[in-house]
Amino acid sequence: MPPTSYDFAIHYLEIVIKRLIEDQGFHFISRGAIKKLAGILRGILEKYGESTRLFMEHAGRTKPIVEDAVAVLKLKKVNIREIRDYAKHATPEMVGIKVPIPLDESIVAPGDDNTFEN
Numbered sequence: 841m842p843p844t845s846y847d848f849a850i851h852y853l854e855i856v857i858k859r860l861i862e863d864q865g866f867h868f869i870s871r872g873a874i875k876k877l878a879g880i881l882r883g884i885l886e887k888y889g890e891s892t893r894l895f896m897e898h899a900g901r902t903k904p905i906v907e908d909a910v911a912v913l914k915l916k917k918v919n920i921r922e923i924r925d926y927a928k929h930a931t932p933e934m935v936g937i938k939v940p941i942p943l944d945e946s947i948v949a950p951g952d953d954n955t956f957e958n
Contacts, residue, residue, distance in 0.1 A: 891915065
């Protein structure tokens with residue numbers, strides 16, 4: 841049976857989890873923990889994706905734009921500065937895959953507080 845899109849997603853999420861764990865200074869993690877964390881991350885990303893779709897549809901668009909994703913991050917009170925700072929020092933080799941979305945510095949202006957607010 842050929843791999844499914846679910847298999848593909850979990851495979852790369854497991855790679856991301858391993859790299860994040862290594863980046864935090866850990867040297868060992870069980871296979872079960874990697875699988876569990878990848879599943880949790882996939883669920884979170886699915887919820888963010890669904891919320892992004894809702895923002896897009898509410899605005900009457902058929903394709904999402906960066907601002908839809910940013911609106912979700914604001915709603916969830918995600919610290920975008922931490923993401924931006926991590927993305928600045930992370931390299932594609934650290935994650936093991938190339939990220940197709942460029943970092944947009946205009947999303948957070950210098951002087952903004954660390955967490956998006958509603």
